[in-house]
Amino acid sequence: MQSRQFEAQRRMNQADHIIRGDELPAMSRPGLRLPNEDDDRLLYGRVKWAQLRDGLSLHWSDCEELQDFVTENVVGPRVSFVLFLQGQSRVSYGDLSLTLGQSASQRAPEGVAVSMNEPVLFRRQARRGSHIRKLVVSLTPDWFEGRGEGVGSSDGAIRRFMDSHLTPRIWKPSARLLTLAEQMLNPPGYDTLLQGLYLESRALDIACEALISLGDGSASAEQSLRPQEYRRLQRLLALLDSGEADDWTLEHIARDVGVNATTLQRQFRLFKGMTVFEYQRARRLQLAREALEREGASVNEAAWRAGYNSPANFATAFKRQFGISPRQVRARL
Known part of the structure; x- marks a missing residue:
């Protein structure tokens, strides 16, 4: 085992090459999720953990990512x-x-x-x-x-x-x-x-x-946001988490909280590290995953809960978010 780890580390310190699952740190290997277990080619390039x-x-x-996978x-x-x-x-x-x-x-x-x-x-x-x-x-x-x-x-x-x-x-x-x-x-x-x-x-x-x-x-949200702006963003989070604004445009959301869309997007990204719609999409997909895992919902029903009319589009977004398909989640039940 030590010789394999040494060889993997030696390869990582050389020129660009295909990086496989056995070159990941030991703590990451159990959490590697591949769409095809027979193909463990992950990256092409160079990586280092030290x-x-x-x-x-x-x-x-x-490096370039050679396939969709999750660690x-x-x-x-x-x-x-x-x-x-x-x-x-x-x-x-x-x-x-x-x-x-x-x-x-x-x-x-x-x-x-x-x-x-x-x-x-x-x-x-x-x-x-x-x-x-x-x-x-x-x-x-x-x-x-x-x-x-x-x-x-x-x-x-x-x-x-x-x-x-x-x-x-x-x-x-x-x-x-x-x-x-x-x-x-x-x-x-x-x-x-x-x-x-x-x-x-x-x-x-x-x-x-x-x-x-x-x-x-200059880079701290709590320092760069005035108290009323911070409180406004807290109210915005409550609005987004309630689902009430799922079908609203960014301009509608901005009007509701009392700022223009550009200001809202800038402050929200500083506050949460993502855009408003990225937050909404991630939240809805997480709710859909919970419905699949905890309630045994069908893929069509989970897609509807996430706001997708097309189960195929839902499956694509779901796999991008979680690295596995909705059907694979249901298969674990």
Whole structure:
């Protein structure tokens, strides 16, 4: 087993190649969901998972997704800084669903910071043909304790963020940081020790810049939203969760909460990390899945509950969201 893991790691440090299921970290393999169990070709390109120091880990990828698949694994308490250079991914941390990255038309890289104060189930949906270039730097409580410094000594805004749970913050990486990220995706051919130091220094630069941006209040939803705006978004969430606005246009929703559509979309994305309609779609699909799993609803009925007139369109959206078809969910009952 150790020789297979060594070989997998050796291949990941080389040039572009096909990445199979056995190259995933051990904790992720049990949660791998494939549409065809006989085909475990996942990615083409390069990926890396590295434990740089106790409590400091790095994951980066520069690859094309070869098929639709889902990975799931439980992650412990940590702060994760996610930087997308290209592409988009649908992920969830427990009950929080996010679309990370920017659409091809926008192209502007963005970072997302997420704090987890308890273990959560992390889930990622891959889509065939997507090219993903991203980095994820994570710090656990062990890292802060190892430095002899607690969160309590941090800036107030940083402390509030780190004390929060599953409240994402968007931050804009500087040009310097984007250069460092490119260096991490294409590191020089150092030996193991020097490469570890090289990656660790840049990973900490990413974490530092992200925390600084949170500390100055520019990327924190709670800091950048005035109290009345924050309360308005809370009322909006209650409206969306009630289902009353499922058939409303964005302009109708915006009028109902008292702002224009552009302002509403900007504030909601900052608040929840997604657009209003992405939130509505994810919510309706989740309700449909619960109907399939808990009530034994038919696929047609689940499609109706999710607001789809076409079961085929529903099945396509469902598989994109969860990585399995509605019929596969019913087959588990």
